[in-house]
Amino acid sequence: MRPRRIPPIDCPHCGRPALVRSSEKATALVREVRYLCDNDACACQFLAQIEIVSMVQPSLRPAPGIILPGPRRPANDDEPAPANDDVPDKSRAHRMT
Ligand SMILES: [Zn+2]
Numbered sequence: 001m002r003p004r005r006i007p008p009i010d011c012p013h014c015g016r017p018a019l020v021r022s023s024e025k026a027t028a029l030v031r032e033v034r035y036l037c038d039n040d041a042c043a044c045q046f047l048a049q050i051e052i053v054s055m056v057q058p059s060l061r062p063a064p065g066i067i068l069p070g071p072r073r074p075a076n077d078d079e080p081a082p083a084n085d086d087v088p089d090k091s092r093a094h095r096m097t
Contacts, residue, residue, distance in 0.1 A: 006050070011037040013044050021045070028066060 011018045018035035026032045029052045037044040054069045 006033055009035060009048055011035075011039065011042060011044050012046065013037070014039045014042040016042065018044075018046070028063070029068075 006020050006023055009018055010016065014037060016037055016039040018037050021034045021036045023031055023033040026049065031050045033048045033050060035046055035048060052068065054071070056071055058070060
């Protein structure tokens with residue numbers, strides 16, 4: 001059995017960790033989470049949403065109506081990132097004087 005954990009989040013007012021009070025499915029792609037600030041002097045409560053925004057690995061059993069962008073693939077004209085940031089050292093260049 002996989003552990004069911006909702007990611008922690010800090011209170012937007014005092015910055016202390018907020019505790020999950022409850023959560024419920026809002027849509028197939030969104031879950032709403034009610035948080036309570038751990039700081040008794042703040043006592044803030046707020047709602048957060050966890051939304052599925054894209055696929056990392058497409059489902060083998062896709063549900064009808066669930067359309068999400070897949071992983072970004074580089075376009076043919078994308079410049080590959082350099083393997084390192086070496087710049088030719090001009091001091092080592094062979095001088096012909
Ligand atoms: Zn707070």
